[in-house]
Amino acid sequence: MKKNIIRNYLDHNLKKLEKKNFSNSRLPLSFAQYDSKDILNSINTLIKGWPTIGNEVKQVEKKIQRFLRIKNAIMLNSGGSANFLILYLLCSPYAKKEDKLHEGDEVITPAVTWSTTVSPIIQNKLVPVLADVNLSTYDININSIEKNISKKTKAIMIVNPLGHVCDMKKIQSICKKNNLLLIEDNCESIGAKYNNKFAGTFGKFSSISMYQSHHISSVEGGMILTNDDYYADILRSMRANGWLREVKNMKTRKIFLKSFRDIDESFMFPYIGFNFKPTDLSAALVKNQIDKLNEFINKRKFAARKIIKNLNKFDQFLYLPKEYSNIKNSWFTFPIVVKKNKFFTKKMLTNFLTKNRIDNRPIIAGNIADQPFIKKFKHKKKKLINAELVMNSGFFIGLNHMLNKKRVDYIIKVFNKFFKKTIKE
Ligand SMILES: Cc1ncc(COP(=O)(O)O)c(C=O)c1O
Numbered sequence: 001m002k003k004n005i006i007r008n009y010l011d012h013n014l015k016k017l018e019k020k021n022f023s024n025s026r027l028p029l030s031f032a033q034y035d036s037k038d039i040l041n042s043i044n045t046l047i048k049g050w051p052t053i054g055n056e057v058k059q060v061e062k063k064i065q066r067f068l069r070i071k072n073a074i075m076l077n078s079g080g081s082a083n084f085l086i087l088y089l090l091c092s093p094y095a096k097k098e099d100k101l102h103e104g105d106e107v108i109t110p111a112v113t114w115s116t117t118v119s120p121i122i123q124n125k126l127v128p129v130l131a132d133v134n135l136s137t138y139d140i141n142i143n144s145i146e147k148n149i150s151k152k153t154k155a156i157m158i159v160n161p162l163g164h165v166c167d168m169k170k171i172q173s174i175c176k177k178n179n180l181l182l183i184e185d186n187c188e189s190i191g192a193k194y195n196n197k198f199a200g201t202f203g204k205f206s207s208i209s210m211y212q213s214h215h216i217s218s219v220e221g222g223m224i225l226t227n228d229d230y231y232a233d234i235l236r237s238m239r240a241n242g243w244l245r246e247v248k249n250m251k252t253r254k255i256f257l258k259s260f261r262d263i264d265e266s267f268m269f270p271y272i273g274f275n276f277k278p279t280d281l282s283a284a285l286v287k288n289q290i291d292k293l294n295e296f297i298n299k300r301k302f303a304a305r306k307i308i309k310n311l312n313k314f315d316q317f318l319y320l321p322k323e324y325s326n327i328k329n330s331w332f333t334f335p336i337v338v339k340k341n342k343f344f345t346k347k348m349l350t351n352f353l354t355k356n357r358i359d360n361r362p363i364i365a366g367n368i369a370d371q372p373f374i375k376k377f378k379h380k381k382k383k384l385i386n387a388e389l390v391m392n393s394g395f396f397i398g399l400n401h402m403l404n405k406k407r408v409d410y411i412i413k414v415f416n417k418f419f420k421k422t423i424k425e
Pocket of ligand 1: 005077078079080081113117185187188210211220221364
């Protein structure tokens, strides 16, 4: 009875939030994915007295493993932490000889990505080599990867951008030919598929993000995915102070316990540790959203396809997103790059969208080579023609599971209005 009252209260307030965020035809970049049941599940971890890492985290990890068909999903406090810990592990004494990265090794990564794809490369004393991207899909350009390979290249850290998946066949073949480790930053593309295999299951390691604006949300949160049990055990421990409690492998546990008999089992730290722990509070919030992931993706797909179909007539002026038949896109946002033309600039278009309450922002972090932080650190780049264009002429509008027909029609109407007003031939 009481539970129903609380649920009604939460439902009422979530409806109010929707009304507020979408008021006067406003279209926000994202909207809460959790419902009243998710909030209650989360609150329950507080009432049960153990809201930090526990059973809920384990259940979320199991669900993601099953969903993405991967052996190990290790939940952390963010996608950025996941990228950092993957590279830290590969530079550490725990890395297998064939995977070990050393100070000064080069890692090829796309120039158009988020700051915490590139920062962890630098933080681990490796050198990021920024490759150019393709327009319309914003994935790493294969020719650019090949041009940037040197004797020092040891790994490729690709990014599956904005729900799209990179050309995995070609990337895997480059990695094989040049003996390079493949890491996937899949923070923006959970649920996407390439040749019917999930993005994030191609690399030795991959990361996903469950940040608040993503497909599913634990507010803050991320995961490392890997099929390698040896590494998974160490990662589980390293994220949580480096303690033994998180080591699953019984053989490994026994070795440590036998070798360090005097140390209290609960307070033994076999590995170097961080506190990148997720909480049960977050895990309980996201747990049931995993069951709705396909539904969320389908709603985003409906919106994206309808917008593309209706804006295609302006393709002389705009690079619109592109779909490939072997890729199942998990539509993250709707990116647009304005082509050089005599009628309007990106700023004019984005100002018009903002005036009409369609929220917009730069594509990911634009061209990382232009961001202030990287200028203080060693990095390499050749000409980044498309990344520059993305930085100067690109933006995206939001896609989310709340984009119904009416809201999508409004987006199309605003674009039509802009072109009618701006293009006079
Ligand atoms: C490509 C990419 N990598 C990493 C991250 C970092 O994820 P988080 O915000 O969970 O740390 C993001 C965040 O959106 C991202 O887009």
